[in-house]
Amino acid sequence: xxxxxxxxxxxxxxxxxxxxxxxxxxxxxxxxxxxxxxxxxxxxxxxxxxxxxxxxxxxxxxxxxxxxxxxxxxxxxxxxxxxxxxxxxxxxxxxxxxxxxxxxxxxxxxxxxxxxxxxxxxxxxxxxxxxxxxxxxxxxxxxxxxxxxxxxxxxxxxxxxxxxxxxxxxxxxxxxxxxxxxxxxxxxxxxxxxxxxxxxxxxxxxxxxxxxxxxxxxxxxxxxxxxxxxxxxxxxxxxxxxxxxxxxxxxxxxxxxxxxxxxxxxxxxxxxxxxxxxxxxxxxxxxxxxxxxxxxxxxxxxxxxxxxxxxxxxxxxxxxxxxxxxxxxxxxxxxxxxxxxxxxxxxxxxxxxxxxxxxxxxxxxxxxxxxxxxxxxxxxxxxxxxxxxxxxxxxxxxxxxxxxxxxxxxxxxxxxxxxxxxxxxxxxxxxxxxxxxxxxxxxxxxxxxxxxxxxxxxxxxxxxxxxxxxxxxxxxxxxxxxxxxxxxxxxxxxxxxxxxxxxxxxxxxxxxxxxxxxxxxxxxxxxxxxxxxxxxxxxx
Amino acid sequence: xxxxxxxxxxxxxxxxxxxxxxxxxxxxxxxxxxxxxxxxxxxxxxxxxxxxxxxxxxxxxxxxxxxxxxxxxxxxxxxxxxxxxxxxxxxxxxxxxxxxxxxxxxxxxxxxxxxxxxxxxxxx
Numbered sequence: 001x002x003x004x005x006x007x008x009x010x011x012x013x014x015x016x017x018x019x020x021x022x023x024x025x026x027x028x029x030x031x032x033x034x035x036x037x038x039x040x041x042x043x044x045x046x047x048x049x050x051x052x053x054x055x056x057x058x059x060x061x062x063x064x065x066x067x068x069x070x071x072x073x074x075x076x077x078x079x080x081x082x083x084x085x086x087x088x089x090x091x092x093x094x095x096x097x098x099x100x101x102x103x104x105x106x107x108x109x110x111x112x113x114x115x116x117x118x119x120x121x122x123x124x125x126x127x128x129x130x131x132x133x134x135x136x137x138x139x140x141x142x143x144x145x146x147x148x149x150x151x152x153x154x155x156x157x158x159x160x161x162x163x164x165x166x167x168x169x170x171x172x173x174x175x176x177x178x179x180x181x182x183x184x185x186x187x188x189x190x191x192x193x194x195x196x197x198x199x200x201x202x203x204x205x206x207x208x209x210x211x212x213x214x215x216x217x218x219x220x221x222x223x224x225x226x227x228x229x230x231x232x233x234x235x236x237x238x239x240x241x242x243x244x245x246x247x248x249x250x251x252x253x254x255x256x257x258x259x260x261x262x263x264x265x266x267x268x269x270x271x272x273x274x275x276x277x278x279x280x281x282x283x284x285x286x287x288x289x290x291x292x293x294x295x296x297x298x299x300x301x302x303x304x305x306x307x308x309x310x311x312x313x314x315x316x317x318x319x320x321x322x323x324x325x326x327x328x329x330x331x332x333x334x335x336x337x338x339x340x341x342x343x344x345x346x347x348x349x350x351x352x353x354x355x356x357x358x359x360x361x362x363x364x365x366x367x368x369x370x371x372x373x374x375x376x377x378x379x380x381x382x383x384x385x386x387x388x389x390x391x392x393x394x395x396x397x398x399x400x401x402x403x404x405x406x407x408x409x410x411x412x413x414x415x416x417x418x419x420x421x422x423x424x425x426x427x428x429x430x431x432x433x434x435x436x437x438x439x440x441x442x443x444x445x446x447x448x449x450x451x452x453x454x455x456x457x458x459x460x461x462x463x464x465x466x467x468x469x470x471x472x473x474x475x476x477x478x479x480x481x482x483x484x485x486x487x488x489x490x491x492x493x494x495x496x497x498x499x500x501x502x503x504x505x506x507x508x509x510x511x512x513x514x515x516x517x518x519x520x521x522x523x524x525x526x527x528x529x530x531x532x533x534x535x536x537x538x539x540x
Numbered sequence: 541x542x543x544x545x546x547x548x549x550x551x552x553x554x555x556x557x558x559x560x561x562x563x564x565x566x567x568x569x570x571x572x573x574x575x576x577x578x579x580x581x582x583x584x585x586x587x588x589x590x591x592x593x594x595x596x597x598x599x600x601x602x603x604x605x606x607x608x609x610x611x612x613x614x615x616x617x618x619x620x621x622x623x624x625x626x627x628x629x630x631x632x633x634x635x636x637x638x639x640x641x642x643x644x645x646x647x648x649x650x651x652x653x654x655x656x657x658x659x660x661x662x663x664x
């Protein structure tokens with residue numbers, strides 16, 4: 001309660017006039033003239049008092065507005081600082097939430113709540129520490145001892161599921177430090193922590209598969225090299241035909257293959273094993289405590305799992321190489337090198353089989369996309385085998401092999417063309433035609449990836465025209481490989497004489513007329529004549 | 541007369557009244573627990589100084605915040621100066637205000653209103 005004496009003192013002069021007037025009135029028997037003098041003096045004082053009061057009110061109002069403005073500004077800054085500011089004294093009860101962030105962090109108003117209740121967590125040791133420190137610090141004078149106690153308080157707490165960074169600062173409002181206040185500054189670092197965790201995760205994990213990455217494996221190698229991990233096995237795995245899949249079906253499909261493979265490796269390994277993506281299509285599995293038998297079992301499981309995968313769009317497989325270490329005479333890095341070499345050796349051995357598997361998968365896909373694909377290829381191949389026997393066609397054995405391969409694979413690039421386009425029974429739009437025109441290039445890339453550069457060139461030149469108006473490079477005349485010139489005639493003949501989604505089959509005569517019309521333009525005129533003139537014998 | 545010097549505190553302004561130079565300086569905030577107790581010796585010093593017939597008196601006030609009771613005390617001080625001015629003393633008061641704080645200026649204007657001696661509001 002405010003002592004009114006203070007106010008009486010500042011109105012001492014005015015009070016003196018009032019007291020004098022009262023004393024005067026008490027005397028009684030007053031003359032009118034004396035009263036008038038006193039009355040006049042009172043009016044003057046009253047007027048002065050009104051004036052003083054008016055000015056004081058006015059000054060006070062101005063000061064209040066200024067204070068309020070400053071308060072608003074400070075509050076605004078505090079509320080937008082994304083930090084919670086709390087203060088409390090020796091009774092440990094919160095004085096005030098100095099910023100709105102406090103309410104957000106605690107999920108409620110915390111004024112008059114006990115700070116120990118607010119900071120309480122499941123960690124009982126920590127709760128005891130906070131209580132001990134806070135009960136002691138207010139009895140200590142400011143200084144190093146008090147500061148050392150405050151420094152013991154935890155700086156990171158989980159409040160309402162969020163990570164809160166906490167700073168403590170003792171504030172003294174007076175010189176004798178009797179009224180010390182502890183300020184707590186709370187900063188929600190949950191998002192920052194999540195980002196940091198994510199950065200840490202990404203630095204040690206492969207984003208695509210979520211497996212560990214090479215950096216992680218290299219970082220833990222020293223920790224793995226301990227006796228209790230022996231015997232230790234390492235399996236290196238390389239996905240087969242990934243490049244082909246990427247080239248033919250696009251990287252999205254290739255990525256799916258990588259993710260599927262990662263799932264297989266993870267499911268076949270034990271919880272204690274480390275499965276990581278070593279590089280592009282290479283994976284590593286480190287199997288602590290796994291002898292050769294366990295390692296072989298895991299490798300067999302992986303191979304079996306790959307076989308159970310549905311062809312999406314083609315069958316998948318991986319080449320594996322493993323090595324088991326029974327003592328630490330060799331370090332893990334060298335061991336990885338050994339497993340890698342074993343894997344590459346296996347890959348070479350399995351190469352032919354892998355390619356056959358891939359081609360067979362592609363052909364299966366093509367057969368679904370174009371139901372007559374295999375039959376068409378077989379007929380073209382049969383025609384090619386007969387055609388090379390005609391007098392005037394001089395091919396050596398290598399050229400013959402190439403021609404037969406081309407007959408089989410000339411349309412393989414169509415695997416990348418959407419089924420709707422291949423089965424379309426109306427005219428193609430310009431954009432659709434652009435897509436269709438890509439198939440020789442896809443076939444070229446596939447043949448290249450399979451290690452068949454000559455076949456690749458022939459596939460690429462299948463739609464080149466004798467007159468130079470074909471695609472993709474506008475090759476002319478004998479610039480076009482002979483095998484391509486032959487197969488383009490056989491291919492077109494077979495297409496004309498068999499039903500297609502977009503037109504009905506025609507007779508041999510009609511087909512020959514069509515081919516002859518294209519001789520010298522689309523087709524090699526000499527080879528066209530040879531074909532047309534010998535068609536009966538070729539068909540027989 | 542002995543110089544009156546009171547160090548500035550959190551709630552009281554610096555007081556530096558130098559009779560030799562005829563310069564009275566008040567600078568800071570004023571919201572003491574008991575304003576009369578703080579200002580009484582100051583007002584008494586001023587009254588005594590004015591009674592000593594100084595040639596001129598210059599005052600420099602920089603008061604960023606003054607509570608209501610302090611305002612009354614300052615009025616008492618200015619009233620004493622006004623009386624001396626009426627009796628022929630040369631007085632000038634310069635009241636310094638923050639040029640970006642309109643409230644400070646408004647407050648100074650309230651004090652300025654009722655006095656006839658030179659009272660300049662200086663924006664800094």
